[in-house]
Amino acid sequence: MRKFIQRSLAYSSACAALFVFWSVTAVAAPPELQTPAPVIYLADNLDEKDRLGWCIDTLGRGFSEDIQAHSCKPQGGDVQFSLDTDTGQLKSVAFDGKCVIKKETPNETVPFGLVDCAVDEPAQKFAYHQETMELRPSEDETLCVVVGESSRSAGPFMSRSLVLAACAKTEVELKQWIIKQ
Numbered sequence: 001m002r003k004f005i006q007r008s009l010a011y012s013s014a015c016a017a018l019f020v021f022w023s024v025t026a027v028a029a030p031p032e033l034q035t036p037a038p039v040i041y042l043a044d045n046l047d048e049k050d051r052l053g054w055c056i057d058t059l060g061r062g063f064s065e066d067i068q069a070h071s072c073k074p075q076g077g078d079v080q081f082s083l084d085t086d087t088g089q090l091k092s093v094a095f096d097g098k099c100v101i102k103k104e105t106p107n108e109t110v111p112f113g114l115v116d117c118a119v120d121e122p123a124q125k126f127a128y129h130q131e132t133m134e135l136r137p138s139e140d141e142t143l144c145v146v147v148g149e150s151s152r153s154a155g156p157f158m159s160r161s162l163v164l165a166a167c168a169k170t171e172v173e174l175k176q177w178i179i180k181q
Contacts, residue, residue: 034074037180038082038093041072043133044173047151048158054147055079056090056100056162058114063095067112069147071157083179088125088138089117099124102137102164111164112145133176134167142167146175 031045031053042054048071057070058078073079080093081100090100092114099117101124103110118124125138126145135145148161167175 031072033072033180035072035079036076038080039072039076039180040081040083040090040135041178041180042069042147042174043176043178046147046173050157052157054160056081057159058092058095059110063098063114065113065115066110067100067114067162068110069160069162070154071159073157082181083126083128087119088127089119090124090126091117100126102139110161112162128177128179132167133178135175135177136167137164144170144175145177146170149174 029045030043031041031048032051033039033041033053035041035055040056045051045053048054050071052074053072054069055072056079057068058064059066059068062078070079076093078092078094081090082093084091092098095114097117098114101113101115101121103113104123122139123137127136127138127141128134129136137143137145143164144167146163146165148163151158151160165175
């Protein structure tokens, strides 16, 4: 009987520890944003190790025609984007005259590019829904701009894919953006 009680207590303790772990990890936590405005960043820090948050970013160092999600860099730079509310364009701060575009033939891992801004280009128009904090391509507002489910190392920082997904089927923590102008 004594062994049964010890095993029951051990099992109960393990269950309690798992419950506490899941409770803590399931709670959304905002990042400790250090990037200067303007910046567009994910409302949830997810697993960003330094609590810097997730920003829209050019892939690799410096200018790139491909876009990803990346740790928000304290010094800013290529993680700084703004939303032009008049045109609906996501404009790069670091690369003057460059805007985010939903590629014509997007692949699953890199559906966005960075190209010369063109006000009349429908694929460069995005809508921000303040009430849901969703960023959607104006051409198809059933889709949301979301970060990928898994992160990877990116030097001293972290990165994730920046993709399009059905808004109705995407977890909130992967699709809620804050725009700081």
